[in-house]
Amino acid sequence: MQTILITGANRGIGLELTRQYMGQGTAFIFAACRAPENAESLQALASAHPARLAILQLDITDAASIEAARQAVAAKTESLDLLINNAGIAGNQSARRLGQLTAAEVSRVIDTNAVSPLLLTQAFRPLLQASAAARVVMISSGNGSLTNARGNSYAYRMSKAAMNMAARVLALDAAMAGITTVTVNPGWVKTDMGGPDAALEPAESASALLALFARLSAADNGKFFQYDGSSLPW
Ligand SMILES: NC(=O)c1ccc[n+]([C@@H]2O[C@H](COP(=O)([O-])OP(=O)(O)OC[C@H]3O[C@@H](n4cnc5c(N)ncnc54)[C@H](OP(=O)(O)O)[C@@H]3O)[C@@H](O)[C@H]2O)c1
Numbered sequence: 534m535q536t537i538l539i540t541g542a543n544r545g546i547g548l549e550l551t552r553q554y555m556g557q558g559t560a561f562i563f564a565a566c567r568a569p570e571n572a573e574s575l576q577a578l579a580s581a582h583p584a585r586l587a588i589l590q591l592d593i594t595d596a597a598s599i600e601a602a603r604q605a606v607a608a609k610t611e612s613l614d615l616l617i618n619n620a621g622i623a624g625n626q627s628a629r630r631l632g633q634l635t636a637a638e639v640s641r642v643i644d645t646n647a648v649s650p651l652l653l654t655q656a657f658r659p660l661l662q663a664s665a666a667a668r669v670v671m672i673s674s675g676n677g678s679l680t681n682a683r684g685n686s687y688a689y690r691m692s693k694a695a696m697n698m699a700a701r702v703l704a705l706d707a708a709m710a711g712i713t714t715v716t717v718n719p720g721w722v723k724t725d726m727g728g729p730d731a732a733l734e735p736a737e738s739a740s741a742l743l744a745l746f747a748r749l750s751a752a753d754n755g756k757f758f759q760y761d762g763s764s765l766p767w
Pocket residue numbers: 540541542543544545546547566567568591592593594618619620621622645672673674675718719720721722723724725726727728731
């Protein structure tokens with residue numbers, strides 16, 4: 534049974550990925566979230582699948598929390614097959630509009646969406662390298678594509694472009710030998726972040742993502758995928 538860690542698993546895309554992995558029955562999921570005590574949907578899933586789901590406390594911006602999560606995972610498994618860096622934020626108006634931007638809010642978005650997934654990957658690298666076919670997935674966004682740049686949402690677009698570059702460098706880094714790193718846009722999804730007018734239900738995005746993750750191989754290292762498996766421009 535493969536072992537998978539998903540960040541931001543308490544709601545939105547992360548929760549739906551977790552739910553569908555439980556339905557498939559082929560993976561043990563470490564479902565990470567900031568506040569397990571408030572993660573009611575996740576708790577219900579864990580109660581239904583106690584042998585295949587462990588809820589993990591993890592604030593990805595907190596180094597001590599990353600280390601505690603790493604220790605908790607290492608206590609349960611010798612290797613991690615898939616790390617899904619899904620947790621992310623859009624930031625408030627002080628991260629979005631010229632005239633309202635603040636250093637604190639722009640930095641918070643970049644720290645959460647780009648710096649933290651990189652540091653999390655660094656922390657879990659030994660467990661990933663102990664897997665025969667490890668993969669790291671950066672859940673990015675079309676908003677991180679320089680080719681597709683549009684107006685506003687400065688910090689979010691900058692953060693996802695930086696996340697994309699982190700993934701490219703990880704894919705080339707000799708220290709990551711044997712680990713396939715890819716960047717994926719989940720599509721425009723009806724979540725708290727995507728809003729009610731989004732094109733996709735979380736279930737549609739998640740089922741396409743699970744299929745994509747299942748067929749990832751070393752030949753995909755360093756690629757930027759649309760959720761349906763087509764390629765996206767950097
Ligand atoms: N929805 C879309 O249309 C869309 C499009 C392109 C890309 N994406 C990307 O897809 C990913 C998931 O988005 P979503 O739509 O599911 O968003 P969402 O519904 O807003 O959920 C975001 C998740 O990230 C978690 N999170 C935020 N900051 C965190 C931190 N410091 N530590 C740990 N967890 C943290 C949240 O936890 P809390 O509940 O504790 O806040 C929540 O579980 C994000 O990376 C997003 O950028 C989404």
